[in-house]
Structures are given as C-alpha cells and as structure tokens.
Amino acid sequence: MSTIRGARRAAAVTALVAVTAMLLGPxxxxxxxxxxxxxxTPGNWLYIxxxxxxxxxxxxxxxxxxxxxxxxxxxxxxxxxxxxxEDYYGYAYNTTWWGLTTMxxxxxxxxxxxxxxxxxxxxxxxxxxxxIRQKVAAHEFGHGLGLAHATDxxxxxxxxQGYLSYNTPQTHDIDDINSLYPY
Numbered sequence: 001m002s003t004i005r006g007a008r009r010a011a012a013v014t015a016l017v018a019v020t021a022m023l024l025g026p027x028x029x030x031x032x033x034x035x036x037x038x039x040x041t042p043g044n045w046l047y048i049x050x051x052x053x054x055x056x057x058x059x060x061x062x063x064x065x066x067x068x069x070x071x072x073x074x075x076x077x078x079x080x081x082x083x084x085x086e087d088y089y090g091y092a093y094n095t096t097w098w099g100l101t102t103m104x105x106x107x108x109x110x111x112x113x114x115x116x117x118x119x120x121x122x123x124x125x126x127x128x129x130x131x132i133r134q135k136v137a138a139h140e141f142g143h144g145l146g147l148a149h150a151t152d153x154x155x156x157x158x159x160x161q162g163y164l165s166y167n168t169p170q171t172h173d174i175d176d177i178n179s180l181y182p183y
Contacts, residue, residue, distance in 0.1 A: 031176055032148040032159055036103065036111030038085065040073070042182045048145070049079030054090030055122045056133045063137030066168035067145070072177045074145065085113070086144040088137065090120040098124050099136045101143035116144035135167035142173060146180050 040046045048067075052060040061078070064086070068076035081087060093100075102117045118140040125133050138158050150157035156170040169177075 031179055032150045032157075033176065033180060034103070034107065034111075034143065034146050034148045035109035036106065036113055037146045037180050038113045040181045043073075045073050045075045046181050048074055048076050048086060049084035050076060050086040050088065050141075051079065051081045051084045052088045052090075054088075054120070056090040056120055056125065056130075056137065057088075059130055059134040059137050060088040060090065060120070062134050063141050063167075066134075066138050067141050070169050070174050070177065072174055073181050073183055074177060084115065086116050086118055086141060088118045088120065088140075090122060092123045093119065093121045094123065095121060096124060097121055098128075099140040101140045103144070113146065118144055131167050132163065135164055138168055142169065145177060147173065147176055 038046060038048070050060075050064045064076050064078070067074060098121055100119045100121070102119075103111065103113050104115050104117070106112075118137070120133070120136060120140070125136060128136075135158065139161075142159050147159050149161055150159040150172065153160070155172045156164075156166060157172040158164070158166070158169045159173060159176075
C-alpha cells in the first residue's frame with residue numbers, strides 16, 4: 001500500500017514541477033534585463049523625467065511619449081536636466097553604432113540607477129528615416145529603464161536590434177517593464 005501511495009505522491013510532485021516550469025519557465029527565459037533598475041515600490045508609479053538635446057529631438061520626444069503611453073507603472077515626462085533620469089544626446093560620434101546607453105552610477109546585477117545617458121549617433125543615423133531614428137530612440141529609452149537586447153525573433157520587441165517594422169514598445173517590452181517595475 002505505501003508503494004502505491006509513494007508512486008502517486010511522486011507522480012503528483014512531478015506534475016506540479018512540470019506545471020510550475022511551464023508557467024514560470026517561458027517568462028523567465030524570455031525576459032531581457034540589464035540587471036539593475038531605478039528605485040521602485042511595487043504598486044507605485046515610477047516617475048521618469050527625460051531631456052532632449054542635439055539632433056532628432058522630435059524623434060526623442062516621440063520615443064519617450066511611446067513609453068509613457070504603455071500600460072505600465074512608468075510615468076514619463078519632460079523635465080529639467082538637473083532632475084531628469086534619462087537624457088538624450090543627438091550628436092556625431094566617430095563610431096559605427098546607431099545608439100548607446102550608459103547607466104549611472106553603475107551597470108549590471110543589483111545596480112540601482114540614478115540616471116542614464118542615451119546617445120543617438122548622427123553619423124550613422126543621418127542617412128536613416130525619421131521612423132528608424134524614433135525606433136533607435138525608443139530602443140535606447142528601454143535600455144535606460146533597465147531592458148537588455150531581445151534576441152529571440154519569435155516575438156516583437158523594440159529591444160531587438162536593427163531594422164524593424166515598428167518603432168514603439170511592443171507587448172513583450174511592456175511585459176518586461178511590468179516584471180521589472182510591478183503594479
């Protein structure tokens with residue numbers, strides 16, 4: 001009798017583990033985070049101020065607005081440079097990248113961000129369309145919030161690199177932000 005009960009218990013535990021892995025596995029495997037975040041208390045709004053400078057300011061504004069329009073706890077508003085969390089710079093850099101984000105004061109696991117510099121390279125973006133410039137600005141804003149590159153091509157994400165047919169945050173990006181800064 002105890003052998004049958006033990007077999008049933010083992011089967012139940014195996015089924016529970018399988019269901020848990022199925023429910024939690026994909027979300028964990030597909031989340032793309034840099035490892036840090038801005039200070040945030042679940043349930044509260046995360047207020048993110050931004051500034052614009054240099055070239056492509058309309059695209060910088062549109063990109064920030066696209067993050068503000070997402071169903072997340074992130075509230076994006078233009079602010080003065082002295083108090084902003086995300087600062088755009090649209091200038092010429094002697095490199096091959098479209099955009100680059102630098103987190104301050106640190107980067108990586110456990111880092112608590114204070115602000116981010118979002119650089120848009122006019123040398124490489126000069127020949128691109130305004131649509132792509134906004135895509136790059138929205139992508140860099142995502143990095144500034146703590147999102148990493150999304151490399152899996154099975155879903156849409158503004159955090160994918162290269163040319164895309166959209167230039168605003170997608171469902172996957174919204175899910176990642178809601179995991180990082182929960183309701």
